[in-house]
Amino acid sequence: MNIQKINVCMDILKKDLGEGFIASCIIMTEDGQVLVATDQANIAEATLLNDATAFIRNALKTYPAELGQYYYVDVAGTMAVLVIPFGDYQWTVTVNKKQVKLGLLLNVVLPAIINAFEDAVVS
Amino acid sequence: MGGDVQKDFKLIIDNEEINDAPAAETISKEELQRWPLFGLSVGSFLQVIAMEQQTCIMEVYLDANHTGHFCFVEGELYDSVCGDLNGENAAMEMIAWENVRLNIKQILNAKNVERKIDKNLMLLMMESSRRRDEVQENGEHADLEMEDVETLEDAEVVADDVERTKLDTCLNLMSKDMGDALKAASIISINDGKVMASYQDDQETAESFVRLTNFMKNTYKSETPYELGDHIIMDLKDQHTLVILMIGEHQWNIVFNNVKCSLGMLRNIIMPKVIRTFNEMNVG
Numbered sequence: 291m292n293i294q295k296i297n298v299c300m301d302i303l304k305k306d307l308g309e310g311f312i313a314s315c316i317i318m319t320e321d322g323q324v325l326v327a328t329d330q331a332n333i334a335e336a337t338l339l340n341d342a343t344a345f346i347r348n349a350l351k352t353y354p355a356e357l358g359q360y361y362y363v364d365v366a367g368t369m370a371v372l373v374i375p376f377g378d379y380q381w382t383v384t385v386n387k388k389q390v391k392l393g394l395l396l397n398v399v400l401p402a403i404i405n406a407f408e409d410a411v412v413s
Numbered sequence: 414m415g416g417d418v419q420k421d422f423k424l425i426i427d428n429e430e431i432n433d434a435p436a437a438e439t440i441s442k443e444e445l446q447r448w449p450l451f452g453l454s455v456g457s458f459l460q461v462i463a464m465e466q467q468t469c470i471m472e473v474y475l476d477a478n479h480t481g482h483f484c485f486v487e488g489e490l491y492d493s494v495c496g497d498l499n500g501e502n503a504a505m506e507m508i509a510w511e512n513v514r515l516n517i518k519q520i521l522n523a524k525n526v527e528r529k530i531d532k533n534l535m536l537l538m539m540e541s542s543r544r545r546d547e548v549q550e551n552g553e554h555a556d557l558e559m560e561d562v563e564t565l566e567d568a569e570v571v572a573d574d575v576e577r578t579k580l581d582t583c584l585n586l587m588s589k590d591m592g593d594a595l596k597a598a599s600i601i602s603i604n605d606g607k608v609m610a611s612y613q614d615d616q617e618t619a620e621s622f623v624r625l626t627n628f629m630k631n632t633y634k635s636e637t638p639y640e641l642g643d644h645i646i647m648d649l650k651d652q653h654t655l656v657i658l659m660i661g662e663h664q665w666n667i668v669f670n671n672v673k674c675s676l677g678m679l680r681n682i683i684m685p686k687v688i689r690t691f692n693e694m695n696v697g
Contacts, residue, residue, distance in 0.1 A: 332637060334636045334637055335633075335636070335637045335639070337636075338629075338632045338633070338636050338637065341628075341632070342625070342628070342629055342632075345624075345625050345628055346625060346647065348621075349618070349621035349622055349624070349625050350649070350655075352615070352617045352618045352621055353597070353618045353668070355649045355650065355651075355653060355655070355668070356649065356650040357647060357648070357649060357650070358647070358648030358649045358650050358653075359648050360647075360648045361645060361646060361647040361648065362645065362646040362647075363629070363641070363642070363645050364641070364642030364643055364644045364645065365633070365639045365640070365641065365642050366639060366640040366641065366642045366643075367639065367640075367642075369639065370642070392676075392680075393677060396676070
């Protein structure tokens with residue numbers, strides 16, 4: 291993994307989301323350890339979402355279906371969390387849902403950061 | 414009117430007469446064979462016929478004095494007859510019947526069937542449900558004495574059935590709007606985890622998503638300063654999306670093809686319409 295490129299990913303995210311960006315965090319899925327986190331990142335939440343991803347994958351088996359590129363969790367109040375499981379890593383992005391439109395987040399920001407992240411991971 | 418309808422029906426039914434209601438109070442073996450289907454409510458059967466776009470007559474037997482039939486052409490309810498009632502009134506009377514026996518007869522040629530019901534099935538079911546609620550409230554049919562536990566349980570079953578019918582109606586509406594984009598859907602009671610309505614979804618999957626949201630709710634509450642909101646959106650492989658909505662006492666799980674129906678369409682057009690319909694049914 292290229293740490294500099296990961297930092298570039300975070301910069302892209304902040305720039306694209308503007309004031310709607312709250313926090314972001316990348317963890318290792320295996321042990322829940324944090325690799326990169328921005329100032330206001332909630333580590334407990336990121337770890338909880340790591341467990342949630344495992345739970346989701348398991349629940350989907352009965353359908354049967356497989357989790358795709360992301361899931362989006364609405365949080366009471368003004369926040370929402372975009373979770374991007376990516377192999378050995380999981381990226382959580384917390385946004386102010388009043389300031390970031392869901393369409394922009396899923397159709398513009400998400401593809402851009404996935405590409406950047408992919409590049410950072412394989413480098 | 415009823416006579417004309419029955420006459421029309423005679424022309425198009427391939428076998429026996431439809432109007433010879435049983436004369437005896439006790440139902441005979443032959444009569445039981447004549448109404449071979451049972452175990453589902455009238456409303457549920459009607460929805461199946463509508464969804465399958467069947468052209469048929471559905472005969473309904475409650476008891477010797479209460480029989481009738483619905484006439485469907487390509488899934489649309491064209492007419493119904495029940496004793497002296499016909500059209501919408503007959504339909505609403507029969508939709509409210511519980512523990513009925515049913516028989517389905519194919520209509521071979523529907524050209525001569527006159528349409529006498531204009532309201533769609535969903536509206537009729539809503540109206541029937543509203544009338545039944547009114548009757549229950551007035552105590553004409555439900556004697557809800559608190560000390561009579563058995564009666565109370567019966568009333569709960571009826572209330573549950575009414576709720577299920579409403580939720581089935583919502584899923585039907587969603588399925589009509591989404592067409593083959595809708596892959597599976599279920600509505601579950603959050604309090605007791607009961608599956609209230611489902612469309613191509615199995616109970617195990619539906620329940621596993623309730624466990625998931627319970628897990629997330631509890632963990633959010635205990636591990637973070639926040640609380641889970643009212644929806645989760647999951648991207649699935651093969652261009653599918655799962656949307657979980659927590660609306661009041663129910664959790665809705667909806668799996669759909671996101672190429673045939675966009676997330677924006679579901680969130681902004683279809684779901685508001687379905688929720689509005691559900692609320693209107695509750696307000697009655």
